[in-house]
Amino acid sequence: MTQKTLLKGRVLAFDGSPFDVDPTEAAKTHETVLVQDGRIAALGPFAELSQTHPDARVTDYGNHLVMAGFVDPHVHYPQTAMIASWGKRLIDWLNSYTFPEEMKFGDPAYAAEIANRYLDLTASHGTTTMCSFCTIHPESVDAFFTAAQARGQRVVAGKTCMDRNAPDGLRDTAQTAYDQSQALLEKWHGVDRLSYAITPRFSPTSTPEQLEAMGALWAEYPHCLMQTHLCEQTDEIEWVRSLFPNARDYLDTYEQFGLLGKNGLYGHVIHLEERERDRLRDVDAALIHCPTSNTFIGSGLFDMEGLMRQGHRVGLATDTGGGSSFSMLRTMAAAYEIGQLRGTPLHPAQLLWLGTVGSARSLRMEDSIGNIAPGMEADLVVLNLASTPDIAQREATANDLWEAVFPTIMMGDDRAVAEVWIGGNRANT
Incomplete structure (x- = not known):
């Protein structure tokens, strides 16, 4: 009827x-x-x-x-319970708060509890679609997609892949990352309003072998999105340089393994070099601005005006729980404040557009949402x-x-x- x-x-x-x-x-x-x-x-x-x-x-x-409805293209739903954890830079913050919390998501019941809690909270703030990192546990992906499917939501998510620089019990391998990601992709991608994103967390927590495996998987499923982090903090960039001494820059640690493309979503992208800006624009990748996270963890000021002027595809995201709010309104306010600090304040129309059309464009879903x-x-x-x-x-x-x-x-x-x-x-x- x-x-x-x-x-x-x-x-x-x-x-x-x-x-x-x-x-x-x-x-x-x-x-x-x-x-x-x-x-x-x-x-x-x-x-x-x-x-x-x-x-x-x-x-x-x-x-x-x-x-x-608001579209949030970069979140970590497993970090719901530890949002607004005090006083750390990125690497310490991951070790102190994030990784201990993510260890819990091998328990399907706990994963389901947090997935439903997260979707309740975000709906109360007007967010109708999001793209989420899960944990290394397939159970965390199943829980998120199951909860979203029951609500009829359009969401994107993927198993986070890490095989080094993470605690025991929170690492997979290059092969298990490939096998489990492929199985989850085949199970969920395109079912109802659900989409899968291939998800290496970031270069420091993946060996070259795992990055190569993720690049191979993406080459087999190029219609899928691929999400990761890039150039968030200066000390992170120095860490990447020490781990990949032969790479031209941070982006090259993805590019050389087939993880640079038009369906890529690169979170934060604050401290980009000129080559990185040019290559990301050349492939029409999506850059995701996470302003409350960038101020909360002290990462830096995103160059919205410069990147937009260069023709980049930009979305706006909460980055829960590095971001300090589930609200896209608060995220827009922080984007405005960062624009003011850079001398280029954003108009209300630009803020609303970024949180809806712009973020949908970053997910290649602007024809639907x-x-x-x-x-x-x-x-x-x-x-x-x-x-x-x-x-x-x-x-x-x-x-x-x-x-x-x-x-x-x-x-x-x-x-x-x-x-x-x-x-x-x-x-x-």
Whole structure:
């Protein structure tokens, strides 16, 4: 039976990139969106759509903003329970907090508990799609995909592969990484709304043999995404240089093993050399900006303006739990603050675009998610732009939509999320 719902409010739809055109002209607002059988069917005036579809249910959100659900292209769902752990640089932080927590994910029950907790938390913040690192345990991948499948979510995930510089019990081998990743890929990729990402954690925790195995796997399944980390901290880069003395740079530790390509997602990318910038642009790889993580762990300031000007494909991510919030609103606020520190503040339209269309583009899913347009999947977030007294008193003086939404970007949290729709159905937020 056909299910039709008319959602009435301020419906935001991007028809261009606010990095390519005047940000104030990159999007239009509509009065109503028609959701039919899990997809966006039409946009337009309420009077017109209600007359054309008299059998549709109507939900009136008043002055709320209806927009595409947030897309988070770089997360670590297994780090949910240890988010906001105090005071370490990257390598110490991994050893002190991350690796001990990830050791627990060989237990299917614990993995399932955290997977469901993570998806509950992110839905409450309006995130409808994410790309997650799991742990070395196949159980962690099964748990995440099972939880997302039950909710009808479009997600990406992969088994994290590490065969050195990690504790006993948290290492695989080049061969088991290949075999288990392939088995999980064959089991889950393309099932319902699930996609697999080949996932070497980063060069320091993989031997050349394992990186070569992951490159071989990607060559066999080039339609899959590949996710990893790159140039996050200066001391990390020095570590990579000592482990790979013959590499031209950090990126070369991936490139020489077949792990550089257009379906690659490279997290952080703060301290890139010119050759690295050029090669990443040449292959049209995705660069993922993780601002709350970069400030929390003291990594540095991402060059959004410079990379965008060079034509890079950029997404915006929380990097849970190095990132200190599950909220994409807080992530946008941090991106704005980093832009200010670099002398290039981001416009509200650019921030919303990065957290939706831009991040969907990084996942090569911009034809399915990240925007509101006919034919796209109906993953939506409804934002109350006056969710708290301090936000409301500022929003009341706004002269246009961008002034109205900016206080919610800077000060909003889960209280701003009035409703979430996943695959055309209300989520239990």
